[in-house]
Amino acid sequence: MAAFKININGKTETVDVDPQTPLLWVLRDHLKLVGTKYGCGIAQCGACTVHLNGSAVRSCQLPISAVQENQVTTIEGLSENGDHPVQQAWLEVDVPQCGYCQAGQIMTASALLKENPNPNDEDIETAMNGNICRCGTYTRIKAAIKTAASKTQSA
Amino acid sequence: MKTIKTGIGRRSFIKSVSLAGGGLVIGFNWMACKRAVEAENKNVALEMPEEWFELNGYLKVGDNGVVTIYSPNPEIGQNVKTSMPMIVAEELDVDWKNVVVEQAPLNTDVFSRQLAGGSQSIRQGWETLRMAGATARQMLLMAAADQLQVPIEELSVEKGIISHKNSDKSIGFGEVAAAASKLEVPEEVQLKDKKDFSIIGTSRKNVDAKKIVTGKPLYGLDTYEDGMLIAMIVQPPAFGKRLKSFDAESIKDMPGIVDVVELETFKEDYKRSAFDIDAFDKLVVVVGKSTWEVMNAKKALKVEWEESPDIIHDMEIFGREMTVNHPKGLENTDGHKKMMEQIASKGTKIEVVREDGSPKKAFKNAAKTVERSYYAPFLAHNCMEPMNFFADVTDEKATLIGPIQTPEFMERSVSERLGMPKEKIDIQMTRMGGGFGRRLYGHFVTEAAALSQKLKAPVKLVYTREDDMAFGTYRPSYHVHYKAALDENNNLVGFHVRAGGIPESPLFSNRFPAGAVDNYLAESWTIDSNITTGAFRAPRSNFIAGAEQSFLDEVAEAAGKDPIDFRLDLLKKAKENPVGEKNDYEPERYAGVLELVRKRSNWDTGSTGKNRGVAAYYCHNSYVAHVLDLSLKNEGVSIENVYCAIDCGIVVNPDAATNMAEGGSIDGIGSAMYGEISFDKGVPQQNNFDNYRMIRHSEAPKNIDVAFVQNDTDPTGMGEPPFPPVMGALANALYKATGKRFYSQPFIKELNEYNENKVLKS
Numbered sequence: 047m048a049a050f051k052i053n054i055n056g057k058t059e060t061v062d063v064d065p066q067t068p069l070l071w072v073l074r075d076h077l078k079l080v081g082t083k084y085g086c087g088i089a090q091c092g093a094c095t096v097h098l099n100g101s102a103v104r105s106c107q108l109p110i111s112a113v114q115e116n117q118v119t120t121i122e123g124l125s126e127n128g129d130h131p132v133q134q135a136w137l138e139v140d141v142p143q144c145g146y147c148q149a150g151q152i153m154t155a156s157a158l159l160k161e162n163p164n165p166n167d168e169d170i171e172t173a174m175n176g177n178i179c180r181c182g183t184y185t186r187i188k189a190a191i192k193t194a195a196s197k198t199q200s201a
Numbered sequence: 202m203k204t205i206k207t208g209i210g211r212r213s214f215i216k217s218v219s220l221a222g223g224g225l226v227i228g229f230n231w232m233a234c235k236r237a238v239e240a241e242n243k244n245v246a247l248e249m250p251e252e253w254f255e256l257n258g259y260l261k262v263g264d265n266g267v268v269t270i271y272s273p274n275p276e277i278g279q280n281v282k283t284s285m286p287m288i289v290a291e292e293l294d295v296d297w298k299n300v301v302v303e304q305a306p307l308n309t310d311v312f313s314r315q316l317a318g319g320s321q322s323i324r325q326g327w328e329t330l331r332m333a334g335a336t337a338r339q340m341l342l343m344a345a346a347d348q349l350q351v352p353i354e355e356l357s358v359e360k361g362i363i364s365h366k367n368s369d370k371s372i373g374f375g376e377v378a379a380a381a382s383k384l385e386v387p388e389e390v391q392l393k394d395k396k397d398f399s400i401i402g403t404s405r406k407n408v409d410a411k412k413i414v415t416g417k418p419l420y421g422l423d424t425y426e427d428g429m430l431i432a433m434i435v436q437p438p439a440f441g442k443r444l445k446s447f448d449a450e451s452i453k454d455m456p457g458i459v460d461v462v463e464l465e466t467f468k469e470d471y472k473r474s475a476f477d478i479d480a481f482d483k484l485v486v487v488v489g490k491s492t493w494e495v496m497n498a499k500k501a502l503k504v505e506w507e508e509s510p511d512i513i514h515d516m517e518i519f520g521r522e523m524t525v526n527h528p529k530g531l532e533n534t535d536g537h538k539k540m541m542e543q544i545a546s547k548g549t550k551i552e553v554v555r556e557d558g559s560p561k562k563a564f565k566n567a568a569k570t571v572e573r574s575y576y577a578p579f580l581a582h583n584c585m586e587p588m589n590f591f592a593d594v595t596d597e598k599a600t601l602i603g604p605i606q607t608p609e610f611m612e613r614s615v616s617e618r619l620g621m622p623k624e625k626i627d628i629q630m631t632r633m634g635g636g637f638g639r640r641l642y643g644h645f646v647t648e649a650a651a652l653s654q655k656l657k658a659p660v661k662l663v664y665t666r667e668d669d670m671a672f673g674t675y676r677p678s679y680h681v682h683y684k685a686a687l688d689e690n691n692n693l694v695g696f697h698v699r700a701g702g703i704p705e706s707p708l709f710s711n712r713f714p715a716g717a718v719d720n721y722l723a724e725s726w727t728i729d730s731n732i733t734t735g736a737f738r739a740p741r742s743n744f745i746a747g748a749e750q751s752f753l754d755e756v757a758e759a760a761g762k763d764p765i766d767f768r769l770d771l772l773k774k775a776k777e778n779p780v781g782e783k784n785d786y787e788p789e790r791y792a793g794v795l796e797l798v799r800k801r802s803n804w805d806t807g808s809t810g811k812n813r814g815v816a817a818y819y820c821h822n823s824y825v826a827h828v829l830d831l832s833l834k835n836e837g838v839s840i841e842n843v844y845c846a847i848d849c850g851i852v853v854n855p856d857a858a859t860n861m862a863e864g865g866s867i868d869g870i871g872s873a874m875y876g877e878i879s880f881d882k883g884v885p886q887q888n889n890f891d892n893y894r895m896i897r898h899s900e901a902p903k904n905i906d907v908a909f910v911q912n913d914t915d916p917t918g919m920g921e922p923p924f925p926p927v928m929g930a931l932a933n934a935l936y937k938a939t940g941k942r943f944y945s946q947p948f949i950k951e952l953n954e955y956n957e958n959k960v961l962k963s
Contacts, residue, residue, distance in 0.1 A: 047456065064456065064493065071493040075431075080423040081416015083634070085585050086666045087496075090890035093585060121416030128415040136414045140406050140856060143864055144278025145413035146585040146634025152414060171899035178890060180585045180635050181278050182867030184901035186860065 055123025092177030258311030277636025292334030320918025421603030439883030457494030563695030586634020750929025814933025821918025865923030871896025
């Protein structure tokens with residue numbers, strides 16, 4: 047066990063855990079930030095996606111000891127009132143079915159748009175291919191990303 | 202308008218129940234303090250009333266006119282948590298903006314059939330939900346008539362406001378709620394004319410959407426209670442094996458580990474119900490303080506396994522006594538396939554289920570025959586949220602929280618397992634990260650409950666992805682052999698289906714093309730296995746639809762007919778001159794979806810140059826047809842268009858139903874193209890998403906067009922029907938692209954063979 051100071055959603059949190067503990071379980075078990083989901087534990091499904099300095103990473107494969115000074119953003123911290131353009135687009139298109147994977151999808155999508163504000167279909171497919179949606183909302187996710195892109199462009 | 206009796210078999214409408222301090226009030230109070238204040242479902246914060254008045258078990262009205270509607274059925278992503286309350290709101294005539302939706306807990310005093318399965322929530326809830334709204338509306342009207350001192354006949358309601366026709370008097374629901382709640386429930390109420398619906402048939406957003414996109418706790422796995430322990434199972438590595446011994450000391454000193462125990466899911470003499478399936482009789486459970494610590498200890502635990510003997514379970518399946526055999530041995534997929542092919546070709550141990558005319562003669566005199574076999578492997582449900590449940594069992598009560606499709610069944614299972622009366626068991630349903638049939642089987646609920654009882658502590662039992670995927674309860678493996686006889690005019694005069702599987706047959710002997718062919722033979726067979734299986738989205742249909750529609754495509758080709766015309770001709774015969782009396786479909790509605798998909802896909806003039814396949818199927822009381830266009834790309838396929846035409850009667854929430862149909866189509870393509878659980882010496886060869894291939898973004902169709910047949914038939918199934926037929930459309934389109942028929946799932950293997958042969962030839 048060791049104490050780690052990490053920056054999550056603009057706040058500094060201290061946790062006393064095994065250094066190998068994946069960020070995912072620190073978020074869920076220790077900080078009760080349960081929006082980040084467990085899906086596979088081996089970085090194959092994307093349900094656990096968070097931002098590390100704005101880039102999408104799989105928190106199930108990121109040991110807490112590796113987080114260090116980097117800024118972690120989870121779905122809870124993506125926007126203050128749930129009004130990030132990607133979240134708004136998700137509501138507008140009414141994307142979710144079961145909804146379990148959607149936080150991860152949103153985190154990957156928002157990181158994509160930050161890097162590439164106007165992605166084409168292929169860009170979207172490439173960026174999103176690591177996020178599984180078992181319910182099959184892929185076409186809606188693509189539509190929502192385009193909606194969010196147009197919102198950001200016109201804003 | 203339709204007048205209906207409110208009382209028949211509906212305990213929820215007896216006011217004394219809803220007002221007395223029974224389970225209902227306790228249950229609802231829990232929900233109220235936990236969630237009502239949030240009221241986020243319209244992305245607008247509603248001001249909460251100071252006081253609520255329950256008019257019946259389905260709803261309560263606040264003194265400010267805000268209405269809480271309880272959604273009775275479990276939500277697995279099929280949208281019932283939005284669409285069921287919409288039906289109540291419709292008859293209540295409340296403004297949807299002023300509705301707060303809450304998930305009801307299990308409460309058999311108030312609700313019936315709190316189950317997510319068989320695509321029946323809306324169909325079977327339809328009348329009750331309407332009655333709940335209409336009854337409350339009537340009581341509010343009665344109270345308003347009294348308060349305004351006018352005859353009730355002169356009152357009308359719009360969006361929660363009651364107005365007097367002959368004056369400018371009006372009064373809101375909130376102002377009469379208190380008085381209404383004191384009234385007797387009327388014996389009869391009138392339901393609206395369907396043409397007057399203003400909520401049903403209009404698209405309303407998912408009531409949980411805001412919580413989903415902001416990461417609020419919603420799912421079973423998000424349950425964290427004070428003092429809660431985390432538990433994980435260690436299960437045999439192979440079907441056909443069982444626990445011999447384990448060394449608890451090997452991990453007891455690891456950080457965060459509290460206990461290591463042996464656990465039986467069910468008591469030995471327990472008579473299991475349809476949903477009490479477990480792969481292994483005993484598990485080892487590792488209990489600790491945090492997930493990561495338990496995961497590590499679980500991997501380090503020293504366990505010995507041994508081969509299991511034959512296992513026989515006496516079960517009671519929906520009132521029917523059945524014996525289920527799990528023979529000993531370590532099974533292999535190759536062995537399974539050989540056995541299936543052998544039975545199918547030899548015809549031994551086969552049951553004739555239906556025979557019309559003289560199939561033997563028809564095949565003897567046929568001008569042409571077509572004969573083909575189809576196969577599909579076991580599939581894992583792979584809900585994104587792995588199996589889990591929270592349990593807090595004390596001597597006084599059991600509180601159980603989590604994702605379960607069959608809470609009422611599990612109440613009995615838990616009661617028997619704990620030796621605790623049902624009245625002391627409180628089951629609360631969380632939103633589920635997928636169901637697909639997997640969470641009908643709640644062994645994890647009894648496991649969590651038994652564990653909490655043993656440990657005398659609140660505990661959350663969590664399956665890892667590997668535990669989840671390797672635990673069984675799979676979609677069975679299926680095989681079907683078809684034979685068709687054509688006469689000299691290319692009419693289908695004989696049809697023979699011989700279907701079987703491990704451990705169940707996928708046969709529906711009374712479905713199309715039964716009824717459309719004079720000489721028809723349907724046969725069935727099964728093979729026992731120790732690999733456990735369960736219902737998987739559209740059970741049996743999820744294989745037989747694709748196989749049958751693929752076979753009919755080949756028969757149509759042999760007959761030199763357009764595949765849609767060929768099917769329509771058969772359906773015309775089934776309508777005008779049906780063979781047999783037990784046919785389980787309406788030919789006209791069947792033809793209706795084919796006609797609609799033909800129009801939407803521009804089939805007649807727009808098919809040239811496209812690799813296009815069509816299929817249609819009936820299941821769960823609904824009709825669905827698909828047309829699918831694809832092209833070959835980088836050794837794989839690119840699905841360009843999917844057209845999906847549906848007849849499920851009245852569509853309660855059209856955009857949500859469209860979402861469901863899009864998802865069902867994608868799920869169907871993914872399952873048929875990539876899905877497989879195979880076995881080597883009883884060991885499942887896939888246990889996570891690195892070796893179980895799931896359909897991903899780039900493999901999903903570029904465009905999906907969903908259209909509904911417009912009619913005012915009461916709603917039928919929607920969650921399952923759009924899943925099975927797309928597999929047939931996919932197989933038929935693959936044929937167009939490659940010139941080769943696809944008979945064996947997952948199709949990616951046959952496609953890889955095709956690509957390899959092409960390389961060899963070039």
